[in-house]
Amino acid sequence: MMALAGAALILAQPLPAADTAPRAAADALAAGIVARMTEDEKVNQLVNVAPAIPRLGIPAYNWWTESLHGAIGVVPTTNFPEPIGLAATFDAPLVHEVAGVISVEVAALHTLGRQTGKLGKIGTGLDTWSPNINIFRDPRWGRGQETYGEDPYLTARLGVAFVTGMQGPDPEHPAVIATPKHFAVHSGPEPSRHVDDIWISDHDLEDTYLPAFRAAIVEGKAGSIMCAYNRVAGQPACVSDVLLRQHLRGAWGFTGYVVSDCDAVVDIYDHHRYAPDAATGVAVALKSGVDNECNTRTLGGATNLGDRYKEALQRGLITQTDLDRALVRLFSARLRNGDLPGVRPVSAVPVAAIGTPDHQARALQAAAESLVLLKNDGVLPLKTGAKVALVGPLADATRVLRGNYSSTQSAPPVSALEGLRQRLGAGRLIHVPFGTSITDGDPVPGSAFRTPDGKPGLKAEYYSMRGAAPTAPGMSASYDPQPTVTRVEQAMISTAARGAQLSEENKVVWSGFLVPPETGTYRIAVTGVKGELTVDGRAAIAATDYARRDGPLQMTEVRLIKGQRYPLRFQSEGSRAQAGIFWKRVSTDPDRDLAAGVAKADVVVAVVGLTSDLEGEEMPVKVEGFAGGDKTSLDLPADQRALLEKARALGKPLIVVVMNGSPVNLAWAKANASAIVEAWYPGQAGGLAIADALTGRSDFGGRLPLTFYGSIDDLPPFNDYTMKGRTYRYFTGTPVYPFGYGLSYTSFGYAPLRLEPAASGPEQGLRVTTEITNTGQRAGSEVAQLYLNFPDEPGVPRVALRGFQRLSLKPGERRTVTFDLSPRDLSSVAPDGTRRVAVGRYRVTVGSGQPESGVAGQSANFTTAAAVVLPK
Numbered sequence: 001m002m003a004l005a006g007a008a009l010i011l012a013q014p015l016p017a018a019d020t021a022p023r024a025a026a027d028a029l030a031a032g033i034v035a036r037m038t039e040d041e042k043v044n045q046l047v048n049v050a051p052a053i054p055r056l057g058i059p060a061y062n063w064w065t066e067s068l069h070g071a072i073g074v075v076p077t078t079n080f081p082e083p084i085g086l087a088a089t090f091d092a093p094l095v096h097e098v099a100g101v102i103s104v105e106v107a108a109l110h111t112l113g114r115q116t117g118k119l120g121k122i123g124t125g126l127d128t129w130s131p132n133i134n135i136f137r138d139p140r141w142g143r144g145q146e147t148y149g150e151d152p153y154l155t156a157r158l159g160v161a162f163v164t165g166m167q168g169p170d171p172e173h174p175a176v177i178a179t180p181k182h183f184a185v186h187s188g189p190e191p192s193r194h195v196d197d198i199w200i201s202d203h204d205l206e207d208t209y210l211p212a213f214r215a216a217i218v219e220g221k222a223g224s225i226m227c228a229y230n231r232v233a234g235q236p237a238c239v240s241d242v243l244l245r246q247h248l249r250g251a252w253g254f255t256g257y258v259v260s261d262c263d264a265v266v267d268i269y270d271h272h273r274y275a276p277d278a279a280t281g282v283a284v285a286l287k288s289g290v291d292n293e294c295n296t297r298t299l300g301g302a303t304n305l306g307d308r309y310k311e312a313l314q315r316g317l318i319t320q321t322d323l324d325r326a327l328v329r330l331f332s333a334r335l336r337n338g339d340l341p342g343v344r345p346v347s348a349v350p351v352a353a354i355g356t357p358d359h360q361a362r363a364l365q366a367a368a369e370s371l372v373l374l375k376n377d378g379v380l381p382l383k384t385g386a387k388v389a390l391v392g393p394l395a396d397a398t399r400v401l402r403g404n405y406s407s408t409q410s411a412p413p414v415s416a417l418e419g420l421r422q423r424l425g426a427g428r429l430i431h432v433p434f435g436t437s438i439t440d441g442d443p444v445p446g447s448a449f450r451t452p453d454g455k456p457g458l459k460a461e462y463y464s465m466r467g468a469a470p471t472a473p474g475m476s477a478s479y480d481p482q483p484t485v486t487r488v489e490q491a492m493i494s495t496a497a498r499g500a501q502l503s504e505e506n507k508v509v510w511s512g513f514l515v516p517p518e519t520g521t522y523r524i525a526v527t528g529v530k531g532e533l534t535v536d537g538r539a540a541i542a543a544t545d546y547a548r549r550d551g552p553l554q555m556t557e558v559r560l561i562k563g564q565r566y567p568l569r570f571q572s573e574g575s576r577a578q579a580g581i582f583w584k585r586v587s588t589d590p591d592r593d594l595a596a597g598v599a600k601a602d603v604v605v606a607v608v609g610l611t612s613d614l615e616g617e618e619m620p621v622k623v624e625g626f627a628g629g630d631k632t633s634l635d636l637p638a639d640q641r642a643l644l645e646k647a648r649a650l651g652k653p654l655i656v657v658v659m660n661g662s663p664v665n666l667a668w669a670k671a672n673a674s675a676i677v678e679a680w681y682p683g684q685a686g687g688l689a690i691a692d693a694l695t696g697r698s699d700f701g702g703r704l705p706l707t708f709y710g711s712i713d714d715l716p717p718f719n720d721y722t723m724k725g726r727t728y729r730y731f732t733g734t735p736v737y738p739f740g741y742g743l744s745y746t747s748f749g750y751a752p753l754r755l756e757p758a759a760s761g762p763e764q765g766l767r768v769t770t771e772i773t774n775t776g777q778r779a780g781s782e783v784a785q786l787y788l789n790f791p792d793e794p795g796v797p798r799v800a801l802r803g804f805q806r807l808s809l810k811p812g813e814r815r816t817v818t819f820d821l822s823p824r825d826l827s828s829v830a831p832d833g834t835r836r837v838a839v840g841r842y843r844v845t846v847g848s849g850q851p852e853s854g855v856a857g858q859s860a861n862f863t864t865a866a867a868v869v870l871p872k
Contacts, residue, residue, distance in 0.1 A: 030331035043306030060120025082403030085680030099165025141188035145661025149705025163220035171221035181226035202833025283317035367689035373700035381696025389601035403681030419687030531570030701781025746776030791840025
């Protein structure tokens with residue numbers, strides 16, 4: 001009834017004239033809503049959890065929605081490769097399609113929220129805090145996996161593709177509002193991000209850190225943007241005159257709303273000490289243009305966060321006009337995206353649109369396109385009938401596939417082991433378990449559970465909370481003595497939020513058996529639950545508190561027998577850490593098992609790398625090579641390096657498959673392995689994509705969106721944001737593998753370039769045309785990359801990507817490829833930050849990678865006669 005009443009009340013307002021522009025109509029309706037609100041109602045709408053206003057018929061809304069590479073909600077959704085893997089596709093149309101799929105699933109989760117009465121919960125909004133288009137300037141940054149790599153041009157093109165795919169064809173009526181983040185000079189270190197003050201030159205700001213954001217706003221028409229934690233030139237990013245006033249609202253003409261990163265407004269007064277108290281801090285943020293504040297206290301149910309704004313109002317630090325300006329932007333957005341009626345029909349994408357076969361197929365396609373072949377001495381594709389020894393800690397891993405910022409509930413993940421089993425058959429595959437490792441810990445699949453009466457899954461008893469949720473630490477919740485709902489769940493995953501019977505605050509008691517598929521030694525851990533797992537009559541796992549998972553799991557080693565039932569009973573509470581049970585089967589004598597397995601095989605496939613539990617956002621991890629979510633070394637973990645050396649010494653061809661979200665040192669593998677495959681965190685279908693590529697069912701067409709260095713010693717300090725000596729554009733050393741690099745199973749040739757300048761001269765635009773031919777014996781994928789070398793002027797990069805197109809060609813097939821370069825594409829940035837097309841001689845190269853890197857390609861020169869200065 002609430003939604004229907006709300007529709008009636010909102011529509012009771014005078015409607016704008018029929019010929020009013022869409023944005024103006026939404027703004028007028030929003031202003032009418034805001035005019036009816038009380039002061040208390042207004043201030044409470046400024047944080048990410050916007051409460052319902054029953055008297056106006058306004059339902060609750062939560063602006064916190066994440067979908068970097070898949071919607072995150074209470075039902076299984078489609079999980080695509082981590083954004084760094086999407087970047088490796090060099091396929092903007094594919095990224096656009098992926099974002100479109102995610103948009104549909106985000107909207108379907110909103111529908112589910114309406115159906116269950118749970119609008120206002122995280123993951124139910126029609127906006128999303130994606131994409132992350134920060135520049136991955138340093139390989140140590142743990143969150144770099146969330147980005148599209150180190151190059152401003154590639155990031156800009158893929159960022160625009162994602163924004164337009166997410167919002168749909170009409171930015172005035174977006175299906176889901178995209179929120180590029182984190183604006184703008186933000187890329188680690190993670191542990192100090194709340195206090196860092198970053199000073200950079202005008203050149204680096206305009207040349208590196210702003211282009212992708214400009215493109216997302218000016219070209220992509222993103223409806224929102226997120227400001228960052230750190231300071232920029234003395235000012236917190238969320239109050240920055242340079243960023244928010246001069247560029248965003250000024251030069252770029254942005255009319256959408258600004259949201260803060262979570263607790264970035266709190267940082268203004270708590271960490272940066274830019275404001276003396278909370279009221280002053282929220283006031284300076286609001287007056288600087290932050291319309292919506294993400295505050296993590298909302299996770300604990302805080303409802304008094306508007307008081308800071310009310311105090312600021314009472315003290316004269318802000319005015320009603322300041323409040324209304326932000327609120328009109330926010331309610332206009334809710335009207336235009338279909339959350340509220342009056343401008344367009346209320347969004348009603350069916351829940352059945354989530355995880356469709358077409359979406360699953362798109363996830364496999366994206367994973368396949370993201371794979372990069374870095375070396376191949378002819379061992380790939382695998383020969384018919386060859387026996388494969390599959391080794392390494394990530395060979396049978398599933399959690400690694402998802403990367404960070406991903407839903408724990410996605411389609412059943414396919415490991416490399418399972419993918420190769422499907423493609424090779426069990427008779428050609430020998431899996432050799434690895435020893436204990438810091439990467440261990442995958443969710444126990446539903447196939448390993450049985451209910452107390454022997455059915456697949458676990459018995460789940462859901463108990464409703466009595467009274468209000470605890471509001472202070474140490475307080476205990478009270479629950480009904482009898483379960484409200486009892487049902488069988490496939491795994492230890494609560495489905496309480498999927499229906500209207502239970503609130504988010506509830507208790508679940510899980511009972512049944514763990515049934516291992518193989519006899520062996522298992523490492524097991526639980527998070528977010530209390531209870532025990534019984535092995536041989538004793539509690540092998542006994543959890544006494546609701547410990548959450550932060551970094552590597554605290555695991556217990558137990559011996560389990562195939563098919564035997566091991567009783568378990570755990571309980572979780574809705575407000576506690578997310579329940580989970582994890583395991584890993586390991587070898588007690590890995591050297592012996594490795595030698596035995598490899599002796600029976602013709603080739604060795606070693607799956608190694610990192611996980612997003614080692615590299616990620618501000619994490620309490622401190623182990624060799626990692627600290628706080630960032631890396632302190634580019635090397636693989638020591639046990640993996642030892643594994644590769646031992647496998648190579650056994651004399652069989654070694655294929656190294658690496659899963660990771662950031663560059664690692666591949667110098668040893670380059671010198672010793674027969675083949676190297678960079679697989680990133682490839683998403684739910686990653687294992688099948690890897691198997692298809694290794695067996696030749698698909699070709700490798702991915703390219704590196706990052707420079708792979710040999711050591712952090714090759715780089716400036718991590719906290720130095722100066723671009724000198726960083727990324728392929730300004731690095732003068734020799735990388736292990738360069739940006740843009742990648743091989744195929746076939747070969748390609750390029751015809752000489754044809755250059756056609758604009759009528760008024762090349763400085764006003766240039767068309768570059770070539771013909772690409774598949775000169776090999778099989779169909780394959782190529783990424784034609786266009787690079788510019790600039791006149792010798794201060795501030796110009798060594799070389800810069802300015803165009804790319806991905807294409808597939810059959811043997812002997814030829815295709816004409818054209819690049820139309822605008823003055824902005826031809827431009828570079830002077831030391832004073834001026835963007836211009838400089839006068840002088842340019843070289844343009846189109847080929848399979850960077851010029852002078854030994855790959856196929858053609859170059860030509862052109863000369864500009866007049867300078868062209870471009871706007872910010």
